[in-house]
Amino acid sequence: MxxxxxxxxxxxxxxxxxxxxxxxxxxxSGQLLALLGPSGCGKTTTLRLIAxxxxxxxxxIEIGGERVAGPGLHVPPEKRRVGMVxxxxxxxxxxxxxxxxxxxxxxxxAEAREERVKTVLELVGLLGLEKRMPHxxxxxxxxxxxxARALAPEPAVILLDEPFSNLDAGLRVRVRAEVxxxxxxxxxxxxxxxxDQEEALSLVDQVAVMLHGQVQQVASPQKLYRQPANRAVAExxxxxxxxxxxxxxxxxxxxxxxxxxxxxxxxxxxxxIRPENIELIPASAQTADARVRSQLFFGHDQxxxxxxxxxxxxxxxxxxxxxxxxxxxxxxxxxxxxxxxPRSPDxxx
Amino acid sequence: MSASRVARSLSPFPRRPLPPSEEExxxxxxxxQRARAxxxxxxxxxxxxxxLLLPLLYLLVRTLGIGQEAVDLLLxxxxxxxxxxxxxxxxxxxxxxxxxxxPLAWLTVRTDLPGxxxxxxxxxxxxxxxxxxxxxxxxxxxxxxxMLQELLAPLGVExxxxxxxxxxxxxxxxxxxxxxxxxxxxxxxxxxxxxxEEAARSLGHSPWQAxxxxxxxxxxxxxxAGALLxxxxxxSDFGAVSLLRFNSFTRAIYVxxxxxxxxxxxxxxxxxxxxxxxxxxxxxxxxxxxxxxxRSSAGAVRHRRPIALGRWRWPALLFTLGLISAALxxxxxxxxxxxxxxxxxxxxxLPVWEAARNSVTAAGLAAVxxxxxxxxxxxxxxxxxxxxxxLVGQSVYIGYGxxxxxxALSLVFFGANFVPFLYQTLAMLLFAYAxxxxxxxxxxxRATLLHLNPRLEEAGQSLGLGPRAVFLRITLPLLRPxxxxxxxxxxxxxxxxxxxxxxxxxxGFTTLATQIWSATDEAFFARAAAPxxxLLLxxxxxxxxxxxxxxxx
Numbered sequence: 001m002x003x004x005x006x007x008x009x010x011x012x013x014x015x016x017x018x019x020x021x022x023x024x025x026x027x028x029s030g031q032l033l034a035l036l037g038p039s040g041c042g043k044t045t046t047l048r049l050i051a052x053x054x055x056x057x058x059x060x061i062e063i064g065g066e067r068v069a070g071p072g073l074h075v076p077p078e079k080r081r082v083g084m085v086x087x088x089x090x091x092x093x094x095x096x097x098x099x100x101x102x103x104x105x106x107x108x109x110a111e112a113r114e115e116r117v118k119t120v121l122e123l124v125g126l127l128g129l130e131k132r133m134p135h136x137x138x139x140x141x142x143x144x145x146x147x148a149r150a151l152a153p154e155p156a157v158i159l160l161d162e163p164f165s166n167l168d169a170g171l172r173v174r175v176r177a178e179v180x181x182x183x184x185x186x187x188x189x190x191x192x193x194x195x196d197q198e199e200a201l202s203l204v205d206q207v208a209v210m211l212h213g214q215v216q217q218v219a220s221p222q223k224l225y226r227q228p229a230n231r232a233v234a235e236x237x238x239x240x241x242x243x244x245x246x247x248x249x250x251x252x253x254x255x256x257x258x259x260x261x262x263x264x265x266x267x268x269x270x271x272x273i274r275p276e277n278i279e280l281i282p283a284s285a286q287t288a289d290a291r292v293r294s295q296l297f298f299g300h301d302q303x304x305x306x307x308x309x310x311x312x313x314x315x316x317x318x319x320x321x322x323x324x325x326x327x328x329x330x331x332x333x334x335x336x337x338x339x340x341x342p343r344s345p346d347x348x349x
Numbered sequence: 350m351s352a353s354r355v356a357r358s359l360s361p362f363p364r365r366p367l368p369p370s371e372e373e374x375x376x377x378x379x380x381x382q383r384a385r386a387x388x389x390x391x392x393x394x395x396x397x398x399x400x401l402l403l404p405l406l407y408l409l410v411r412t413l414g415i416g417q418e419a420v421d422l423l424l425x426x427x428x429x430x431x432x433x434x435x436x437x438x439x440x441x442x443x444x445x446x447x448x449x450x451x452p453l454a455w456l457t458v459r460t461d462l463p464g465x466x467x468x469x470x471x472x473x474x475x476x477x478x479x480x481x482x483x484x485x486x487x488x489x490x491x492x493x494x495x496m497l498q499e500l501l502a503p504l505g506v507e508x509x510x511x512x513x514x515x516x517x518x519x520x521x522x523x524x525x526x527x528x529x530x531x532x533x534x535x536x537x538x539x540x541x542x543x544x545x546e547e548a549a550r551s552l553g554h555s556p557w558q559a560x561x562x563x564x565x566x567x568x569x570x571x572x573x574a575g576a577l578l579x580x581x582x583x584x585s586d587f588g589a590v591s592l593l594r595f596n597s598f599t600r601a602i603y604v605x606x607x608x609x610x611x612x613x614x615x616x617x618x619x620x621x622x623x624x625x626x627x628x629x630x631x632x633x634x635x636x637x638x639x640x641x642x643x644r645s646s647a648g649a650v651r652h653r654r655p656i657a658l659g660r661w662r663w664p665a666l667l668f669t670l671g672l673i674s675a676a677l678x679x680x681x682x683x684x685x686x687x688x689x690x691x692x693x694x695x696x697x698x699l700p701v702w703e704a705a706r707n708s709v710t711a712a713g714l715a716a717v718x719x720x721x722x723x724x725x726x727x728x729x730x731x732x733x734x735x736x737x738x739x740l741v742g743q744s745v746y747i748g749y750g751x752x753x754x755x756x757a758l759s760l761v762f763f764g765a766n767f768v769p770f771l772y773q774t775l776a777m778l779l780f781a782y783a784x785x786x787x788x789x790x791x792x793x794x795r796a797t798l799l800h801l802n803p804r805l806e807e808a809g810q811s812l813g814l815g816p817r818a819v820f821l822r823i824t825l826p827l828l829r830p831x832x833x834x835x836x837x838x839x840x841x842x843x844x845x846x847x848x849x850x851x852x853x854x855x856x857g858f859t860t861l862a863t864q865i866w867s868a869t870d871e872a873f874f875a876r877a878a879a880p881x882x883x884l885l886l887x888x889x890x891x892x893x894x895x896x897x898x899x900x901x902x
Binding site: 053077078083085093094104106107150 | 542544551555562566569853
């Protein structure tokens with residue numbers, strides 16, 4: 001599959017926050033990728049480097065096989081064929097929907113231009129709203145105008161900067177699905193920047209997790225959740241319990257007994273156990289491994305915190321049917337193979 | 350930074366003279382049961398408002414009384430000529446200020462121009478120079494017997510090209526008023542979403558194309574608002590055009606007043622000028638109300654990287670420094686020049702102290718009177734919303750929007766015809782100040798009053814205080830900050846006032862403003878220098894006061 005986008009060793013220094021520190025990333029063309037990370041991790045900076053709003057300090061960027069940034073090279077944003085959907089949409093307030101979408105088509109011949117505008121309007125489902133001014137549109141409609149405007153000049157890559165953060169929760173789920181469908185139909189190569197893991201996991205083909213200015217792992221949503229590349233990724237994506245243990249091959253011994261690991265590993269490790277991979281079985285005081293310490297009921301599930309006899313606190317996610325009383329003695333059972341990471345000696349937490 | 354609000358508060362024209370908006374009232378939790386105003390309060394406030402409207406009403410009646418002749422006067426070639434002069438000057442000043450302010454704002458907001466913070470502060474300062482001081486500075490620099498001629502005479506230069514008339518008026522008014530546009534464009538640039546330009550870039554536009562197709566159209570509201578302020582200032586200015594002898598409306602009205610045999614023409618001219626300013630005011634209000642070109646939401650503003658000027662830095666710096674020198678340094682310099690020359694030549698400072706004393710007396714009395722009159726009007730307007738109180742609240746703003754010369758002239762007519770015993774007394778002058786500046790005191794008191802929870806007053810009542818005791822022991826003490834800034838604001842504005850002071854002062858009552866004006870008119874530049882310097886200092890004080898009134902960023 002041809003590459004839509006490639007970043008190699010991209011560095012942007014900014015002081016403390018938001019720097020890009022040797023970013024490597026490849027996106028096959030036609031694929032949707034989410035750049036997921038906490039705020040200040042450098043993901044928006046990376047997006048702006050790709051768009052050309054910032055200059056790289058080192059490394060190279062290629063779009064559609066063509067180098068646009070590197071040592072001594074900075075192709076200006078208008079020559080990069082990159083479409084951008086801004087966090088607050090940045091729809092031109094002085095132009096109506098049609099004029100906004102037509103804005104980037106100034107190099108198209110007149111006929112092709114109108115044709116293209118119509119195609120895009122149809123694609124995003126805004127036919128009939130051409131004459132509206134931006135302030136007369138709902139949040140979801142503005143989102144679609146921004147998307148249509150970015151798609152219109154047929155860019156090589158589309159960048160979306162926290163595109164759903166301005167929508168209220170109810171609307172968000174629907175608009176997300178719409179945007180995904182539109183991008184897939186347009187066969188676009190797209191990068192979403194987001195700090196919302198649910199959004200990242202549910203929306204895209206691949207997720208790139210970015211922490212401290214570096215891409216830590218690029219994987220499918222399923223793989224990312226089941227096999228995080230390192231402890232930091234595991235902590236950032238989903239909830240995690242960590243136990244100290246000693247591994248040898250595909251076995252690890254820890255406070256919850258001997259468990260099977262997904263990958264072979266040796267020596268002192270941190271064992272990752274997701275809350276939903278622990279089962280609680282009511283037990284008598286004599287046979288119990290742990291006692292129930294607190295219970296948060298959410299409706300579709302609940303989070304129960306238990307304390308082991310050794311004093312360790314563990315989170316357990318259960319279905320809504322279970323009920324445990326405070327202090328109730330329970331036995332713990334771990335379901336399925338676990339992940340384990342080499343324990344670095346200098347960890348201080 | 351609410352730079353545009355500073356500009357507006359410094360402008361001689363009204364802020365929104367509106368009753369408290371629904372938002373304001375509900376936020377303050379006004380009594381849900383609309384209380385009835387005490388009769389005495391309603392009566393006092395209405396009477397004050399009516400009194401302030403008298404001059405304009407009189408002017409209206411007087412002009413209408415002329416009948417058909419008024420139309421003939423209006424259509425006389427001479428009148429049309431004046432109309433043409435005023436309009437031409439207004440359009441020219443607006444165009445020139447736009448050409449000065451737009452690049453200046455862009456350079457100081459968007460680029461890496463060295464020293465841009467300092468330049469934008471200095472570039473705002475000409476706003477506080479009274480127009481007659483600006484006129485004085487220009488005449489004393491480049492006029493006959495001015496500084497340049499004196500310096501060039503030994504070189505054999507006998508005559509400089511005349512600065513009187515259109516060129517001089519255009520020069521000085523442009524340099525005094527461009528800050529209105531500068532501030533308003535600046536705040537427009539600041540409030541514009543930086544992503545708009547980036548969006549244009551990523552849609553294939555060069556920086557230059559993005560500027561024309563996105564930045565400029567989005568600045569249009571700020572430019573229009575600023576341009577209207579400039580136009581209003583130019584149209585109603587008396588000081589500069591009269592000193593530069595340019596026959597626009599205000600000067601023509603003054604000349605008519607001097608040659609007192611034809612007051613009908615003065616009345617017709619005044620009313621026409623009022624109509625023109627009202628037109629501009631309405632236009633400004635409309636545009637301000639309609640613009641909603643602001644950031645769509647309050648997301649984090651990305652720190653914008655300034656555009657590197659590269660080798661354009663030097664021409665840009667030259668432009669900025671040239672403008673600031675012409676608008677600020679040159680006037681200050683020429684004032685100091687004439688001050689030193691006058692002192693060396695043995696110019697007496699005694700008359701200056703006397704004028705200063707008169708100025709302070711008049712302004713002090715005005716501050717107290719005007720604030721005292723504003724208090725019941727503001728209280729009635731805020732606490733007892735209703736049709737009458739809205740009407741009262743709005744009508745006091747009318748005088749504020751009128752050109753000073755018109756207020757002065759109508760009071761001259763009115764005084765001479767109806768209250769001859771008050772004509773040319775300090776009382777009449779104070780009345781004129783009240784007509785012109787009451788809204789300033791009203792504004793500060795109203796603002797404080799709106800933030801004062803009526804529950805406090807109700808608490809007083811429930812503790813057994815009568816209405817009068819509640820007002821004296823609760824409301825008044827809490828209103829103190831508003832009253833004090835009202836006093837200061839009126840004082841500082843009044844001390845700079847020229848047209849009413851010139852026409853209505855008691856005989857022989859010279860103030861700093863009138864001394865500058867008449868000394869310049871008679872080319873005694875050294876005599877105008879000291880008062881001009883004093884007034885500049887006072888004006889600088891007033892901008893500090895207004896800035897300190899702004900809520901912190």
